[in-house]
Amino acid sequence: MADPGLIAGRISSFVALILIAGLILYYILRASSFKKIPELRRIAGIEAIDDAVKRCAELGKPIHFTLGIGGLADTDASQTIAAIGVMSYATRLAAQLNIDSIVTVCVQNLMPAVEEVVRQNYEAENAEFKPSYVRYSGPNQAYLALAIQGIMEREKPGANFMMGLFDEEAIAIAEKGYRTGSIGIGGTTTIGQMGILAATMDYFLIGEELYAVGAYLSKDRSQTMSIAAIDIWKVIALVTIIVGFVLVNFGSNIINQLLEF
Amino acid sequence: MSDILKRKEIPIVITAFVGIVVILSYFVTFDPLQSTANTITSWGAIIVASMLFIGLINLCQVHLNRIMKREKGVWPFSAWLLVAMFGTIIIGLWAGVPWGGTNDSWVFIYTYINTSISQTIFSLFGFYVISATIHALKARNLESGIFLISSFIIFFWAMPVGTYIWAGFSPLGDWVMNVLTAGAYRGILLGISLGLISFGIRVIAGIERGYLRRGD
Numbered sequence: 001m002a003d004p005g006l007i008a009g010r011i012s013s014f015v016a017l018i019l020i021a022g023l024i025l026y027y028i029l030r031a032s033s034f035k036k037i038p039e040l041r042r043i044a045g046i047e048a049i050d051d052a053v054k055r056c057a058e059l060g061k062p063i064h065f066t067l068g069i070g071g072l073a074d075t076d077a078s079q080t081i082a083a084i085g086v087m088s089y090a091t092r093l094a095a096q097l098n099i100d101s102i103v104t105v106c107v108q109n110l111m112p113a114v115e116e117v118v119r120q121n122y123e124a125e126n127a128e129f130k131p132s133y134v135r136y137s138g139p140n141q142a143y144l145a146l147a148i149q150g151i152m153e154r155e156k157p158g159a160n161f162m163m164g165l166f167d168e169e170a171i172a173i174a175e176k177g178y179r180t181g182s183i184g185i186g187g188t189t190t191i192g193q194m195g196i197l198a199a200t201m202d203y204f205l206i207g208e209e210l211y212a213v214g215a216y217l218s219k220d221r222s223q224t225m226s227i228a229a230i231d232i233w234k235v236i237a238l239v240t241i242i243v244g245f246v247l248v249n250f251g252s253n254i255i256n257q258l259l260e261f
Numbered sequence: 262m263s264d265i266l267k268r269k270e271i272p273i274v275i276t277a278f279v280g281i282v283v284i285l286s287y288f289v290t291f292d293p294l295q296s297t298a299n300t301i302t303s304w305g306a307i308i309v310a311s312m313l314f315i316g317l318i319n320l321c322q323v324h325l326n327r328i329m330k331r332e333k334g335v336w337p338f339s340a341w342l343l344v345a346m347f348g349t350i351i352i353g354l355w356a357g358v359p360w361g362g363t364n365d366s367w368v369f370i371y372t373y374i375n376t377s378i379s380q381t382i383f384s385l386f387g388f389y390v391i392s393a394t395i396h397a398l399k400a401r402n403l404e405s406g407i408f409l410i411s412s413f414i415i416f417f418w419a420m421p422v423g424t425y426i427w428a429g430f431s432p433l434g435d436w437v438m439n440v441l442t443a444g445a446y447r448g449i450l451l452g453i454s455l456g457l458i459s460f461g462i463r464v465i466a467g468i469e470r471g472y473l474r475r476g477d
Contacts, residue, residue, distance in 0.1 A: 004291040014288040017458065024462050073305040078457050081464065085471020108312040111319060113472065132323050136316040142379040145386075154335065168386055175389040178396070189453045191446055199397035199408075207449045208456030214463070214471045222468050230455045237451055 012261040020233055027225040037221055038228045045185055045203040046216050049086070049161075052183045053093040056158035062100035064157035064182065065090060066148060066173065067114070069141045070165030071107035078211070079189045080110070083163035085214045086187065088117045090161055091133075095125035102151055103134045106144040111136060145169035152180045162186040162201065163210065166193045174200035187213075273467035280465045320346065411437055 006014055031037070056063050067083050070076040091101045105114055115134045122129035137147035149172065151157070160177030162170065163186065170186075170193045177184050178200060186197035187205030198204045205213065208230075215223035244255035279301055286298035324339035332339075349370055356364045400406040417423030418434020463469035 004289070006288060007290055010288050017284075017288075020455070020458050021462055024459050025466070028462070028466060028468065071309070073309050078460060081472045082460060085469070088471050105316075108316040109309045111312055111315040115315075115319075117472075131319070132326065134319065135323055136319040139313075139316070140379065142382040146382055168383065171389045171393055172382075172386050175393045179392075189457070191449065194449070196393075200393045207453040211453075211456040211460040214460075214469045217471075220468065223463060226459045226463055226468075230459045233455050234452065237455070 009260065012259050023232065024226050024229040027229040028222045031221040031225040034221075034225065037224050040212070040216055040224060040227060043205065043209055043212070043216060045187060045205040045209065046213055048183075048185055048203040049090055050093065052159035052161075052185055053090055053097065053099075055183060056094070057097035057099050059158045060099070061158035061182075062102050062155060063090060063094050063159045063161065064102045064104070064148070064151060064155075064177070065161040065163070066104045066144070067106075067110060068162065068164035068166045068188070069106050069144060069169070071109045072113065073109055076165040076190070080107075080164045082210050082213060083187070084110075084113060084117060086161070086163050086210075087114070088121060089213075089217055091118050092121040092125070095122040095127045098125075098127055100130070101133050102155065102157060104137050104144065104148050104151065105134060106137050106139065106141065108136065108139060141167055141169040145172040148173045149176045152176045152182070156180050157182050160184045162188075162197065163205070164188065165190055166197070170196050171200065269470070269473060270467075272473055273470070277465045277467065280461065284461075317346075411441070 053063055065087050067080055067087065070080040070083075072080060087103060091103070094101045101118060103114055103118055105111055111134070118133050119129045122133075135147065135151075137144045152160070153176070157177075157180075160174070160182040162173060162177075162184070166173075166188055167190070170188075174184055174186065174197060183203075184201035185203045185205075186201035187210040188194060188197055189207050189210055191207075194204075194206060198206070212227055215227050240255065247253075247255060282294065282301060283298050286294050321343065324343055327339040328336045328343075330336070349367075352370065353367050356367050394412075398405075398409045398412055400409050414430065414433055414437055417426065417430040418437070423430040423434075460469060464472075
């Protein structure tokens with residue numbers, strides 16, 4: 001039986017996490033006491049969601065949404081959860097405008113959550129939920145790409161949303177959407193696919209913007225203040241980088257040693 | 262009873278408990294904490310495996326509906342999908358029972374059908390890259406002009422013929438990749454990491470509820 005304690009080599013990360021989380025929690029808990037809360041900058045990708053769904057309603061076409069190849073039980077679960085939030089917003093809007101939604105799912109553990117969210121959104125707007133709104137493509141990125149290409153070709157959705165974890169299949173899905181005339185809105189925190197989505201989609205949520213969608217759409221004070229806390233840490237990180245750069249050039253490795261502690 | 266189970270607090274409390282235990286188990290050595298985190302991870306694996314049945318049911322629902330409605334130009338493919346899917350399942354199960362067949366038939370399906378089809382699909386991605394490049398790489402403004410120039414540098418840097426055309430593509434490409442791209446990536450990564458922590462805390466605290474039904 002190991003003695004209880006912090007794991008060596010992860011102590012500095014733990015301390016950093018506590019400090020970052022502490023400031024965010026402080027800002028969340030004190031949100032109501034701040035007289036003025038900072039305004040979130042305009043994010044074109046989020047603003048375009050409403051326009052894209054309304055465009056589908058005008059054209060009488062369905063919206064298509066894919067959550068990529070990430071599930072709820074892997075290291076990329078966070079961006080999938082954030083993407084489900086966007087999916088919920090888009091399908092709720094589709095239900096309000098009485099148009100069909102198609103949500104293509106590649107990872108089986110997402111099926112119950114996605115079905116429940118879409119069903120509840122349609123029921124909340126007194127619109128009919130059809131089982132074909134949520135479609136399982138099979139547990140493989142090639143199957144996902146193939147299934148979506150078929151959907152794009154046959155059903156020609158007016159908007160193609162791609163949010164979450166993507167890999168090589170991203171280019172095929174995005175390009176097929178472009179070729180079939182759908183407006184493309186993408187978002188991922190996967191560094192390797194950002195360039196692909198930025199080049200092929202009409203609007204794109206870069207990295208952390210995907211995590212900020214919930215706060216942006218809800219306009220909730222607590223959520224907005226949690227984003228403001230992050231900006232303070234960005235400045236601290238920037239200062240640390242500059243100090244580290246200067247110290248390394250003067251022969252001191254103290255920042256590296258602290259980070260490896 | 263059913264009303265209690267529908268309360269929004271239940272998934273929020275479960276999410277918070279699982280999140281805190283798993284995060285702490287990464288930093289702290291404490292046997293009860295580690296064993297609880299391991300149990301949660303095992304439950305996750307079991308839930309993931311059982312969810313495959315929901316995927317199966319969904320495929321049957323969607324494609325049987327198409328077959329019954331005789332949807333023009335689509336229903337034969339739906340029928341073929343169900344035949345292939347259940348055929349593979351039956352062969353796989355038959356190979357698994359003691360009095361059944363061997364694994365050879367299943368391995369044959371996987372190696373010579375599934376892998377070949379997957380590789381065919383992946384090979385198509387190359388054409389999509391070319392097609393996307395054509396409409397993405399247009400110098401409409403300063404940003405897209407920089408994008409276009411750096412793309413061409415990397416294009417010739419990655420191709421063996423590039424350095425044959427001009428030896429300078431190699432050091433220039435290395436500089437773009439190791440300095441410009443790496444710097445931008447690290448900046449984005451820093452933002453993502455901080456955004457992720459903020460998002461995680463909002464989920465654990467129960468104020469970010471977009472993933473729940475109706476976002477309530």
